[in-house]
Amino acid sequence: MAYTLTVNGTSRTVDVDPSTPLLWVLRDQMSLVGTKFGCGVGMCGACTVHVNGQAVKSCSMPVSAVGEQPITTIEALSENPIGKRLQEAWLDVDVAQCGYCQAGQLMAATALLSKVPQPSDADIDTHMSGNLCRCATYIRIRKAIKQAAGVAEKKEG
Amino acid sequence: MHLRNDQSRRSFLKASAVTGGGLMLTFNLGTAKAATATEANIGAFVRIAPDNTFVIMAKSVDIGQGVKTSLPMIIADELDVDWSQVKVELAPLDTEKFGAQNVGGSTTIPRNWDNMRRVGAAARQMIVSAAAKMWKVPEGELTTGSGVVTHAASNRKATYGELASKAAAQTAPDLKTVKLKDPKDFKIIGKPTRDVDAPKIVVGQPLYGIDVQAPGMLAATFERSPVFGGKLVKANIDEIRAMPGVRKVVVVEGITGKGDPARQNGIEAGVAIVADTWWQAQTARRKLRVEWKDGPTGLQSNANWEKTALEFAKKEPQFNIRKDGDPDATFKGAAKVIEATYSYPFLAHATMEPMNSTASFNNGKFEVWTPTQNAAAARTSISKVMGIDEKDILVHPTQRSGGGFGRRAQPDPAVEAAWIAREVGNGTPVKLVWSREDDIRHDNYRPAGYHHFKAGLDAQGKLIALTDHFVSFGENGKFAPMCQLGDNIFPAEFVPNLSYGASLMQLGTPMGPLRAPGSNALSFVFMSFLDEVAQASGRDPLQFHMDLLAEKRVAAKAAAPAANGQPRPPGFDAERMRGVLQLVADKSGWGKRTMPKGTALGMAYYFSHAGHLAHVIEVTAGKDEVKVNKVWVAGDIGSQIVNPIMAESQVQGAVLDGIGQALGQQVTFANGRVQQGNFDDFPLLRMNEAPPVEVHFNITGNPPSGIGEPALPPVHPALANAIFAATGKRVRSLPFNKAAGFAV
Numbered sequence: 001m002a003y004t005l006t007v008n009g010t011s012r013t014v015d016v017d018p019s020t021p022l023l024w025v026l027r028d029q030m031s032l033v034g035t036k037f038g039c040g041v042g043m044c045g046a047c048t049v050h051v052n053g054q055a056v057k058s059c060s061m062p063v064s065a066v067g068e069q070p071i072t073t074i075e076a077l078s079e080n081p082i083g084k085r086l087q088e089a090w091l092d093v094d095v096a097q098c099g100y101c102q103a104g105q106l107m108a109a110t111a112l113l114s115k116v117p118q119p120s121d122a123d124i125d126t127h128m129s130g131n132l133c134r135c136a137t138y139i140r141i142r143k144a145i146k147q148a149a150g151v152a153e154k155k156e157g
Numbered sequence: 158m159h160l161r162n163d164q165s166r167r168s169f170l171k172a173s174a175v176t177g178g179g180l181m182l183t184f185n186l187g188t189a190k191a192a193t194a195t196e197a198n199i200g201a202f203v204r205i206a207p208d209n210t211f212v213i214m215a216k217s218v219d220i221g222q223g224v225k226t227s228l229p230m231i232i233a234d235e236l237d238v239d240w241s242q243v244k245v246e247l248a249p250l251d252t253e254k255f256g257a258q259n260v261g262g263s264t265t266i267p268r269n270w271d272n273m274r275r276v277g278a279a280a281r282q283m284i285v286s287a288a289a290k291m292w293k294v295p296e297g298e299l300t301t302g303s304g305v306v307t308h309a310a311s312n313r314k315a316t317y318g319e320l321a322s323k324a325a326a327q328t329a330p331d332l333k334t335v336k337l338k339d340p341k342d343f344k345i346i347g348k349p350t351r352d353v354d355a356p357k358i359v360v361g362q363p364l365y366g367i368d369v370q371a372p373g374m375l376a377a378t379f380e381r382s383p384v385f386g387g388k389l390v391k392a393n394i395d396e397i398r399a400m401p402g403v404r405k406v407v408v409v410e411g412i413t414g415k416g417d418p419a420r421q422n423g424i425e426a427g428v429a430i431v432a433d434t435w436w437q438a439q440t441a442r443r444k445l446r447v448e449w450k451d452g453p454t455g456l457q458s459n460a461n462w463e464k465t466a467l468e469f470a471k472k473e474p475q476f477n478i479r480k481d482g483d484p485d486a487t488f489k490g491a492a493k494v495i496e497a498t499y500s501y502p503f504l505a506h507a508t509m510e511p512m513n514s515t516a517s518f519n520n521g522k523f524e525v526w527t528p529t530q531n532a533a534a535a536r537t538s539i540s541k542v543m544g545i546d547e548k549d550i551l552v553h554p555t556q557r558s559g560g561g562f563g564r565r566a567q568p569d570p571a572v573e574a575a576w577i578a579r580e581v582g583n584g585t586p587v588k589l590v591w592s593r594e595d596d597i598r599h600d601n602y603r604p605a606g607y608h609h610f611k612a613g614l615d616a617q618g619k620l621i622a623l624t625d626h627f628v629s630f631g632e633n634g635k636f637a638p639m640c641q642l643g644d645n646i647f648p649a650e651f652v653p654n655l656s657y658g659a660s661l662m663q664l665g666t667p668m669g670p671l672r673a674p675g676s677n678a679l680s681f682v683f684m685s686f687l688d689e690v691a692q693a694s695g696r697d698p699l700q701f702h703m704d705l706l707a708e709k710r711v712a713a714k715a716a717a718p719a720a721n722g723q724p725r726p727p728g729f730d731a732e733r734m735r736g737v738l739q740l741v742a743d744k745s746g747w748g749k750r751t752m753p754k755g756t757a758l759g760m761a762y763y764f765s766h767a768g769h770l771a772h773v774i775e776v777t778a779g780k781d782e783v784k785v786n787k788v789w790v791a792g793d794i795g796s797q798i799v800n801p802i803m804a805e806s807q808v809q810g811a812v813l814d815g816i817g818q819a820l821g822q823q824v825t826f827a828n829g830r831v832q833q834g835n836f837d838d839f840p841l842l843r844m845n846e847a848p849p850v851e852v853h854f855n856i857t858g859n860p861p862s863g864i865g866e867p868a869l870p871p872v873h874p875a876l877a878n879a880i881f882a883a884t885g886k887r888v889r890s891l892p893f894n895k896a897a898g899f900a901v
């Protein structure tokens with residue numbers, strides 16, 4: 001089946017089985033490999049992209065369900081002012097260890113700040129708990145989100 | 158740098174033009190003859206461009222532990238350039254030029270701290286010599302900084318870039334005696350320095366094995382025997398061949414000899430499906446119907462092991478590991494005797510980037526791209542399994558790996574990709590990607606284990622006897638890989654009457670190193686049981702441990718030198734441990750804070766991978782749930798933290814990793830098959846479960862050691878001890894949610 005998708009502002013047509021997850025269309029058909037495969041069942045969030053501005057786990061969305069909704073991947077995140085701010089905070093805090101999950105974390109965090117510009121710790125827990133980090137960089141992810149949002153870090157201890 | 162005195166091995170320097178101008182300084186150590194893995198061709202590390210920028214090679218791969226940044230930092234500091242002038246490149250696999258390049262065991266910093274300094278200092282020395290000759294001034298009148306040599310008396314300056322060609326003609330200094338910086342003059346070492354790949358990570362640039370792309374590349378998936386060592390009887394291969402996109406179906410008979418428990422020199426039996434895309438291969442795989450012959454490993458199950466372990470624990474150990482004094486007689490005369498049985502489960506690694514490798518085979522030669530902790534081992538394994546000479550196998554470690562944790566020390570994904578690529582032939586690159594279920598079910602696991610402890614206290618509450626009957630895996634008195642209990646495991650030598658013995662059960666599934674191997678399990682059982690002993694002694698745990706550690710300074714039995722002849726870093730040192738224990742007690746307010754009912758602190762410490770680490774964990778525990786409020790860590794990893802930002806991050810990650818393991822992770826077997834498969838039944842810690850982790854280092858005059866691993870082992874017992882302090886409930890098996898019925 002041929003599907004025409006709008007990815008990062010560009011219209012592209014692919015010929016794939018309708019069941020093919022958006023993740024594999026991005027990675028194998030469009031060479032957009034910044035979006036990562038982690039679990040294949042929507043439990044880790046490594047594959048998070050924006051579909052119509054919403055954070056979506058692309059491993060669990062068949063290409064046939066995308067329709068005309070615009071898709072943004074990590075490769076174009078810096079065109080989003082919130083995304084750009086988060087990327088800068090990620091660099092400033094030096095969030096990543098292995099870095100594999102961080103594209104998904106950044107996509108999820110951008111969706112969070114788009115909805116909740118000044119998130120509380122509870123907001124961060126709610127919105128970011130679908131994104132696993134095996135290196136467990138959660139403390140820095142939280143710090144970077146707050147820095148990008150201009151929210152003061154809670155004093156610990 | 159481990160240099161010999163032999164004159165023929167003196168360093169010499171080669172200068173060669175590099176593309177785009179500039180010079181590559183090649184200090185050659187005569188590596189053609191008998192170079193050991195600990196020696197390196199140092200000049201291969203530094204390239205100087207005419208514009209006075211520097212390419213520094215990272216000799217070892219980054220799996221998230223930060224060495225692609227920290228190793229070049231060490232060279233750059235001694236070279237005396239600014240970090241902003243440096244570009245880092247990952248070295249190709251070339252152990253003659255770069256020395257041993259594998260990563261694991263938190264060895265990269267201790268193994269390379271000194272020699273990376275000498276590489277940088279030698280390059281600087283040659284540049285200084287060149288300037289001294291050019292200006293006809295004594296070298297002692299020259300200073301360096303920011304890649305510039307200055308002669309203050311005559312107000313002359315030259316950049317390293319300008320001096321590079323002259324420097325290349327200098328005799329290389331003896332690496333053993335080259336002058337190193339006074340550590341107080343470090344400008345890069347010890348400064349928080351961002352990961353060199355971070356700018357690429359945040360924009361999603363291809364860095365990982367799974368991102369490898371090549372013209373005409375095909376994708377593969379591999380259905381392995383669900384039981385290790387099982388064989389394929391029959392499968393609906395013709396049906397699969399006809400599925401959309403499928404190009405090739407490869408039946409692998411399997412090589413899993415008995416002498417290869419760690420899967421280093423074999424390949425599992427199974428069916429590989431090669432298609433145009435991975436999704437097509439995976440879709441075809443769902444239609445695959447295979448009849449397997451399990452073999453003897455098909456009988457193994459947790460139920461059997463648990464039953465056997467409890468029977469063994471009641472008997473005498475099958476063999477002795479260590480015996481001091483007379484524990485049995487001491488128990489008879491002891492004022493108090495405490496007994497307890499502990500256990501922990503098998504664990505998978507679950508690296509975030511699933512196992513994968515890409516390979517092509519053409520005219521008898523392999524080219525392989527693999528995310529690995531040990532590219533050289535991957536090359537050796539491919540050579541052995543395929544019968545191809547190592548010189549005909551080109552292995553590229555990928556720019557980064559999406560986590561390692563010991564899993565990528567094993568070469569099996571690279572061997573599988575090579576096998577499939579050979580069947581496809583014609584030089585067609587084939588990328589094999591494991592599903593998450595493949596990853597959880599075909600790992601080299603952290604072994605489970607059972608420990609039956611007995612301890613005796615005298616009337617003053619002093620620990621006078623301790624025994625451990627360890628029920629583990631292996632055959633004929635020989636432990637299976639990663640199952641060992643060493644005779645030097647703490648508190649050996651700190652208790653006068655002590656014995657360790659073991660009994661072994663059969664195991665057919667391969668085991669492998671998981672972050673802090675050995676220690677990641679032994680710490681839980683020993684330091685939890687010692688907390689029970691402390692409670693029974695009537696002393697506060699801090700006091701109990703300070704008293705125990707005051708008995709002796711260092712273990713009498715020094716660790717044997719490593720296989721490559723290098724001396725081991727200093728071993729367990731009670732004084733260093735007391736130092737971190739006091740530091741973490743001070744920082745956490747141990748014994749000084751009033752906490753609400755149900756909230757309490759637990760402490761534990763452990764020596765592993767040359768690091769001395771002590772943790773305090775605060776929990777709030779209710780009847781059926783436990784919340785970790787905060788973790789304090791104090792570590793002693795020697796005289797220098799190379800990159801503080803990464804050291805802190807490694808500790809925080811290790812602590813949260815340990816909490817995740819303790820709360821919910823286990824791999825279990827039934828009919829020889831792993832029962833878990835994805836993050837629903839093998840859960841990793843999530844954002845909402847991650848407490849703050851406060852990290853402190855005690856800087857001591859010891860050689861710098863690694864921090865990827867040693868912060869993990871104290872986590873499990875500190876948490877168990879905190880749960881006991883909060884609830885009175887002693888958790889003696891992992892994971893805690895299973896043992897204590899906690900909903901976490």
